[in-house]
Amino acid sequence: MPVELNHMIVHARDNRASAEFFASLLGLEITAEWGPFIAVELNNGVTLDFAAVPPETITPQHSAFLVSEEEFEAAYARILHRGIEHYADPHGKQPGAINHNDGGRGVYFVDPVGHLFELITVPYGGWTSPLHT
Template structure:
């Protein structure tokens, strides 16, 4: 069997707020409870399991999407008036990036985790 990522725990102050934020921005189904966590299922059989914790460090999570999903997520970020950047260091505010034909942008979730949405050339919805 090949080794695959199954899930990651996302430490947050309020799992409901954080999971709902992600599902709404990315257009995903609502999170489902699993023990003390709220699980957001992604399209590649990997889940993000939101778990309340007062102490954590900011992390980075990148999401590869199709063109339509990219446009929809970007529109939701702008509709909410959320800051976004064209670089992970947050030196290019209000921009998206273009690298080797990729398009993407960075933005923060409610707990300061740096999220990235990426679409690759030829990606379909």
């Protein structure tokens, strides 16, 4: 069996608010709730399981999501409509912009907890990279 990512736990102050923020921004739905987890399933079956934890235990993480041009367009429109601070780069030096790395489009934004999320339409290295053939 090949190695595949099944789920990732995302720490949050309020698991419902974080799951709803992420799901609504990307046009996804909350797919399950159990114990301390509220799950949002991605198109490839991987779930992000948002878990409420004490704020002092949250270490911001960076997660990147490969999306279609249409999904990027819709998510970016939501980012603009909601006034979510966003950047063309991970260091926040290009505010209010997107990038065109590897011939695609990309944007970085921070969720309410401080996790850095990235949306890209072309994988790093482009579609012809040996990593993506």
